[in-house]
Amino acid sequence: MKIFCDESGGFDGDKHSLLVAAVRVTEHDAARIMKQFRKAIGATNEVKGGLLTDGDRAKFFDMLAASEHLGVVVTCGKTSSLGSIVARSHSEHHVLEEMITEACSPLIDASGSSHVISDGGRYSRQIYDQISENLGHRLSRSGVPVRVDFVRSDVTPGVQIADIVANTLYKATRTESDLSEHPACGFLIKDERIVVSSATLQMLRPDWLAAE
Template sequence: MTIYCDESGGLNAGAMTFAAVMLTPEAAADIHKRFRGVTGLRGELKGSRISVVERAYLLELFDRAGGRAWVAVAERDTLAKNADGTMPSDLALYGALLNSAVGHWLPETGGVCTDVVIDDGRYDPKILSHVRAEIQAGLGQWGRASLADSKRSDGVQIADVIANSLFNIAVKSPRAARIERIIEPMLASKAIRVAEQTRVP
């Protein structure tokens, strides 16, 4: 299995979410093929660019394929401040959310070799290489952590849509109520699970 990772939002937007999605590469490719064939989508699949109906269809395909996700969520209003009274930095929060989302998966992999693929678009490559190294240390001999251009990764693009869905709900966007109804069955079945982040270690 592969864990695909992507984030959405930021503290300046009211919340940051980080999705760690478990799918085989073949399942991710099949979801994209079907979704693009039906919707006619060209280019990169982004949660911020698709309609609510398209989102519902993609998440239905994800659920049917047996996809599962852990999503770490931090809301600005409930996030503890640093000791000096400042808010955690964007990078520090990103790292904490990534560690939480991926960390929730590792005990469930049962020792099966797992690859973790992280979107490389948010920060400088040098910074992300340190993030990748930390995840690799956690995986040890059981898998490999790598960075990927989201435009070339079906799984990372699916993770983007899931992270964006939880971001919309966290900030109570105009689409939040409809998105919440879409993912409600997946939350109930634990196909999607949420870990709330209230402090940055």
């Protein structure tokens, strides 16, 4: 199994939160799902979550449900107590590193090496190289190495899956309080095949906030 990640939103402009989705799925299943989904919606190139209709999203999550997968989504609201503090005190890529750690940690297989593959189109290569090194150490379990790569989403079906999951839930968190009732992916949240939680950012949050 590989763990594919992507983020949605951010702390700049009119974005309301930063969200990271991590999906554990085989490369074979990821390629099959995206091929099937592109055919279903008539797409010939990379599918971007932000361009999908509600009907497209429902088709996608039905296809994802038919595979053996597990997803973890971590969110940090820009106007929350924690979000407003870290958005001012830390660079966004530092927050992203913490959120990838939180999203991937429950999916790491301690019995064998894991491979985390994330979208690499947001920051410079130097920043991604540093995040890769940091995450490789932080996600290791009992000496088992974790490889972390940042890649092009257009040639990586698993990252495209994570993108659709991330974008769908980013849009939903703006207006919906109960994500388990989401018309496209709520059934997977109810079944805990996609687990959604607020980021804790233990390495970044101030001590006084942690004590509240």
